[in-house]
Structures are given as structure tokens and as C-alpha cells.
Amino acid sequence: MRNPLRSEAEAFRFLIAVIVGALVIVGAAYVNTWLGVAAAILAVGGIAWWLKQEPVPGAADPPRRITSETPAGVHRVLVVANETVGGEALISTVERVAQPGSELLVVAPAMPSQVRHWASDVDGARADAVQRLHATVARLEATGLEVRGEIGDDDPLVAIEDALRTFGADEIVISTHPEGRSHWLEQDLIGKARARFALPITHVVVDLAAERSPAPRA
Amino acid sequence: MAAAHAEHLEHHGPPAPHYSSRITPGVLGMFLFIASEIMLFGSFFTAYFFVRVVNGTPWPTPPFHLPIYVAFINTCILVTSSFTVHWALQSIKRGNVWGLRAGLLLTFLMGLTFLITQAIEYARIGFNTTDGAFATIFFCLTGLHGAHVLVGLSILLFMTIRAFRGHFSAEHHDGVEIGGIYWHFVDVMWIVVYMTVYIL
Numbered sequence: 001m002r003n004p005l006r007s008e009a010e011a012f013r014f015l016i017a018v019i020v021g022a023l024v025i026v027g028a029a030y031v032n033t034w035l036g037v038a039a040a041i042l043a044v045g046g047i048a049w050w051l052k053q054e055p056v057p058g059a060a061d062p063p064r065r066i067t068s069e070t071p072a073g074v075h076r077v078l079v080v081a082n083e084t085v086g087g088e089a090l091i092s093t094v095e096r097v098a099q100p101g102s103e104l105l106v107v108a109p110a111m112p113s114q115v116r117h118w119a120s121d122v123d124g125a126r127a128d129a130v131q132r133l134h135a136t137v138a139r140l141e142a143t144g145l146e147v148r149g150e151i152g153d154d155d156p157l158v159a160i161e162d163a164l165r166t167f168g169a170d171e172i173v174i175s176t177h178p179e180g181r182s183h184w185l186e187q188d189l190i191g192k193a194r195a196r197f198a199l200p201i202t203h204v205v206v207d208l209a210a211e212r213s214p215a216p217r218a
Numbered sequence: 219m220a221a222a223h224a225e226h227l228e229h230h231g232p233p234a235p236h237y238s239s240r241i242t243p244g245v246l247g248m249f250l251f252i253a254s255e256i257m258l259f260g261s262f263f264t265a266y267f268f269v270r271v272v273n274g275t276p277w278p279t280p281p282f283h284l285p286i287y288v289a290f291i292n293t294c295i296l297v298t299s300s301f302t303v304h305w306a307l308q309s310i311k312r313g314n315v316w317g318l319r320a321g322l323l324l325t326f327l328m329g330l331t332f333l334i335t336q337a338i339e340y341a342r343i344g345f346n347t348t349d350g351a352f353a354t355i356f357f358c359l360t361g362l363h364g365a366h367v368l369v370g371l372s373i374l375l376f377m378t379i380r381a382f383r384g385h386f387s388a389e390h391h392d393g394v395e396i397g398g399i400y401w402h403f404v405d406v407m408w409i410v411v412y413m414t415v416y417i418l
Contacts, residue, residue, distance in 0.1 A: 005249045008398035012304045015402045022409050
């Protein structure tokens, strides 16, 4: 739909359409009152049709992919994980991806339940995320990496975008539960993130249940 | 690469934000402001239709008359001022600074003429706000619009001063674009007010 207030030129064209509509209504009403009413209905309908005709320029284009820059000589990795933030698979992937001297930002979106989200009762989810984040940051720091942790927006895509505004990353690591248990995979987070961010994205599947169960005896 | 690095080092403050909207923040702000204005006018029109249609108040209530022809001349002046503001913007888009200045000055003068004519019309109209529901709604609707013209004139005044100071160019003219959108909105609202209050 055309937005008549998108630009001055659009607003001017809308004004012209309104003037033409008003003249048609006045002219018809001068002949007959009911003809004027019919003209008013037609004029309003015509303006509505005109507004619907032209698609908004650029609306059909895919949104611009978001990129970020890092200072020369600095390698930065953005890690996004929630419940899987302390998983072994994630830690080993980060150790593999990170180079000596790499800077890491671990973002854990606080994920309250839908009801708690609607009630703005996110304190518990944030506290849990902070606890997991502290443990993970401490563990990664032990490997000699420069690590920082943040709690992000509960929408992981928004959390990534927010993080990229202050932390220009060279690549992104997203950690999820396995297929079937992950809400993020159900929402096609990885596909959406690859479409939205022009950065290399590594997807790590962390099976916490398998990690916690005792290793089978040989 | 070196230039980009130097630029990065020279940059202070937070990085440039990513805009999810396809409209610039300034135009989006004006769009939202106008949306709120439409709601405000909508509430006044609701009162108008309640008084005239639901309550069946004669319009205009005898023995009063509305100065339809003076208002028509005023309408022509205001509509013409939209053409001049459009001309002003088209001029600066082509780098014609004098076209911009002339267009904005003419728009301001026509807007001022509209407002002065409306004030004179109020003085000579022969009824006051206390003369029944008809008079109250008439002054509320036309007065609300007049207040918007006054705001539009203030915006135009700043636009004109900035144009004469050389603040706008073919590349940078957001101030004219956004002010122009508001002025067209004021014009559209006047056509609706004129049609409903004076003609219908």
C-alpha cells in the first residue's frame, strides 16, 4: 500500500487526489444530493484504491543484511546461547573458532515463559541466565581468551543485532538444543540469522542430557 | 583498508544504528505525529457529526450564515501554498536555492494570508462560541485547524530562515521535505473541514 506521508512528493500527490475527489463530490452534489453521496462513496473508494495500487518502493526487496566491522588486527567472536551456554560442545567449538588474543562476547537472551513474558515477569529468567553466563565466562577466561558476557533481548535475532551495535564481530556462534527440543530451531533461528546478518555463522548443537549422563562403560 | 581503519579510530560515540524501517527517522517521526493529529481531528469530527447528524442541529443554525465564498477564496490560497512548497522542494532537489527561497517565502505569505483572513472572518461572522452547539463546533473545528496552520507557519518560518542562511542543498534538504509533508497534511485537513463545515 502506498504511504501518502512517505515523502513530500507522495503527500503532494495525495493532496491532489483529495482535491479531485472533493471537486467530484461538490459537482455531483450540485446536481443532486444523492448523486453527491454516491460521488463521496466513489471518491473515498477511489482514493483507497489509489493508495493500494502502488507498492511501497523497496518493500518487496529483501531487507539489507546487517554487517559489522572490527578494528584491524582484532578477531572478535559473538556467541549466542541460552540454556546451552555452558555446554561442552559449545566450549570446544569456541576454543576451536577463537584465535589467540580473540575477543569474545557471550550473549545469553533471557528466555521467560510466554506467560511470564506477557506479565513482564522476566526477573527469574534473567537471574538464571546471569548465573549460567558467569559460569561460562569464567570457564572461557580460563582458556586465556578475553571474554565478556551480556544478557540479551528475549528475541535472539534482536539480541544479536543489539550486540553487533556495540561489539563488531567477525563471526557468530549460535548454540541450540538438538532438533526436537530447541524452540530456536523450530523458529528457524539459524536460517533467519544467516539471511539477516552478513557474517559467518557457526551452529553448535549442545545435547545437555547426553553430556550429563555417565559415559558408557567399554 | 587503511582509510577505513583510520575512520574507525577517528569515530567517537556509539556505532551508527541499523534502521529496520525503510523510512528515515525524521519522516517516521512526522508520520507518527500526523497519525496522532488525525486522531485528534477525528475526535472533533465525531463531535461535529454527533451534533449535526445524531442531534439533528440545523447547519448553520438560523439566523446565522457561514461565509462560504470567503472560505472558498481562503481554500484556494491554502491549496496554492501547497503547490509553492512543492515547487520549493523540487527546486532545491535540483540545486536551485533561489527557487527554494521564493517557494518557501510565497508559501509562508499565503499561509499568513489564510490565517489573517480566518481571523477577520471570525470577527465579522456574527456569532460566538456560546451561541449553541453549531457555533461551538464551528469554532472548535476551524480553530483547531487554524492552530495547525499557526504551527505550520512557525515551521515554515524556520524553514525560510534556514533557506536564506543556506542550510539546504540538493543533497541535504530533510528540513524542507518534512515541513512540506506537514503543510500538505494541513491542506488536506482544511479541504475536509471546508467540505464538512461549509459545503455539506
